[in-house]
Amino acid sequence: MSDNILKSWIAFLPVSAGLFMVLLDVSVLNVALPRIAEDFRATMSDLQWIMNAYTLTMVVLLVITGRIGDMVRRDRFFIFGMAIFTLGSFLCAQSWNTQSIIAFRALQAVGGTILSGNTLAIAAELFPPGKRGEVMGLNAILIASSFTLGPIIGGWLTTNFSWHWVFYINVPIGIISIIGAWFLLPPLGGKEKVPVDLLGAALLSIGLGALTLGIIKGQDWGWTNQKTISCFIVAIPYLIAFIMREITYEYPMLDLSLFKIRNFSVCMAATPILFFGMSASLFVIPYFLQGLKFLSAEDSGYWMVAIPIMNTLVAPISGRLSDRINPKYLMTLGPILFAVGLYNLTHIYLDIGYWEFFALIAPMGLGMGLLMSPSFNVMISSVPIEKVGMANGTIRSMNTLAQAMGVAVGGVLLTARMKEWIPGYANQVPDPGTMRILLNYARYGYPAPLIAMVEGFIDSMQHVFTIMVLFPLITAVIIAVFLKGGEHLSRVRTATAY
Template sequence: MSHLTEPCARGSARAAGAVVSQTPKRAQRRVLAGTVLGSSLAFIDSSAVNLTLPVIQQRLGGDLASAQWIMNAYSLMLSALVLSGGAAADRYGRKRVFIVGVAVFTAASLACALAPSLPVLIAARAVQGIGAALMTPASLALLGATFEEKGRGQAVGIWAGAGGLMSALGPVLGGWLTDTVSWRAVFVINLPIAAVAVWLVAAGARESRGTRSGPVDWAGAAAVTAGLALITWGLTDAPRKGFADPLVIAALVLGLAGLAAFVLIERRAENPMTPLKLFRSVSFSGLNGLTLLLYAAFGGALFLLPFQLIRAHHYPPAAAGAALLPLSVGLAVLSPLAGRLASRFGARALLTAGPTLVGVGFALLAWRAGDGGYWSGVFPGLAVLALGMGVAVAPLTDAVLGAVPGEFEGAASGINNATARVAGLLAVALVGFVLGAADPPAVAAGYRVAMIVAAVGSVAAGLVGWLTVRPLAKG
């Protein structure tokens, strides 16, 4: 998910409300700059680390599963805890939780940079995910609490645009640092950025809390974290051990039991992190199904793209990072235009056309998988991918917010964000079924299969959009 800005970011900020009124303009600018820098840590880190995975694997050793866990340890904690992180910000203070999240993320980044082995690196990446789960929703809540309604949309637009820019720079920066310094420098660069972000927010933000009282749903967070962790472990090890292996079977069964326990907890919780009654809406359920399919295809395929470019086609890391720029730039340019198109043609049309175009892009990448030339083998598919995702992302936000009553916009946007993250998590866990090993021949063959699977999943997402999305209306 490294090349996408947050889905439904606007809803998360709007749900916080302008509880701090008359914030001085200078303080508002500081909060905006601080939250942009803090959130950019996650955007830069995710996209840069994804690009350097083949190099990290070569330097520290390990098999494909190790490379998967470098990404999934981070994604797991972020996916499972981001809703609780938002609730913690409302309960304990948005400013406090943001600063704590940045501090945790920064300490973990230093541990990543100094990691002597893959297990230490993977553990540090998990702690990074915890920090990101605190600071990302808190940054949006800070914007909602600092800016009044008139300026909030512009502030969130700047936040999202900066996130897209940082995602675009991440692969190039990560590749350049890996080529000229070391892969460890990708993590070290987080330290000065974090220091400035904390200073700006500490100086500019007033403390604020949400209006809802009651405890944070930590029991639900623990259950979903355990369930997703076990399922991810089982899916990651299944290609090597087989589904008949007792440990794989046990992990998958216990993981499903953990998710079932999560559903039961949410039904009874005083302040559930996932209000299950929202899924009574056919549109809301369908939109989350669309998100799951589309972001799984996107995340799994793009996990493999750096391996294809670096291992199979022998691109230098910096060149491989630059190769992804059209995707990020296209998304940044097209998303605002798609929002205006949705108001004219309706979200249903764009949420059908967008994922279908994404499927065409993946099909082009599969067709040209054996061509190492950038302009003939990579760029055409990425260009169509950018067009499709650019068409889909903005209408998806509006459709999700339009599918629920106004008082549930914050929960709906958070659920859709978490769905996108879980989709990427599970997709990367499943990569082993089409790759098998990380040597160049396996990468080339597995990459083509993965692109075909991603194309099918994306077209299926478009079909779900056509069948379930209704005209935007509250209720």
């Protein structure tokens, strides 16, 4: 390893720590919500907004913050984002009611958006073509690990300390990352000295905000409810107006000509489809593990650990190989393996053991590792370096929106199937409290509600998995048919020849 590459890896350490902290913050909070509800006497709607404030803010701002990173010193902008995220985390821990924690979660998300919207761009500037595959492997590991390590870390902190430490833990990590980034990151970004498209930013914010709000609240409000429909009605003209603005404005917030780049467009179409299927499937598994198998949140995290383990083993290798062999092969095989894992879960049953469950979901981790790091590498390498922040923010925004849509659609599929088992079923989930009540009914001679909930939920969960198998297969077909892997290799060889 040359001295320059070694310096780049050292410089990227605080960046990767910041990204992991942002990604982890979504799943780590889930475990703490019951304690927060107890302390603040929060309603279910309050708890949803504690989560939604974060997601909504990120989707709205990701493209904007990625674009700003192209215009200013990206290293200083990253430090600024880290400072906001750290401050937001501290204030969340100091919250005194639900309204304050919702507001501070939104502030936290502003910082998280700056970090997430510029991480891949920083990697593209630090590492030359031909060396980016490995760092994209690290990025893929952080994404996969955050899903399952969150409940383990959050459960341990909440159990042994309090829910406040779910936020306090970010403060020392944030401070260390700020110091590290200040001293280790070289001057980055500032490739384009152009005005910020404020009108485009406003149109995009309103359009994406309304769309995301309708998606994440649609199941609670009802998909035919006036509030849900109003969100979509508001979103459509604003997004159309944003597109028209970007086509005609000299300095667009999102340069739509990027979508003329074939490999960028292929990956932009394919990866959100996988994220959609993944989130629609994985969100139901914790209810199975905690509600039906009565595992703690922390233990359920250990049950899911096969995904990050397999991903960690594969992602660095696939990232490196994507600069040496045609990445189309890796990126096509990945979704197919993910589909195999989903198909395996269609046979899940109540008394399944740990290692059998590990074997069932392991292909999902392998599939993510084979797809994510090569796809990020191909996308970022295909765009001009002066627009890499714009591309980074767009990628993150689309994937985050796809995840929100996946959870919403997965919930609809699950609820519709459960209604076939339980007349009048109204979005209940088999949480531990509900299941203990049903167990008590069974002990007193009324087993029917317990049987209906267990058998109905397992069947409904299998139903969701069966439908979601289709989405990674669609991803594989798009990549196999349309991706030009040879073009990526030619670009890498040309760059490394000089």
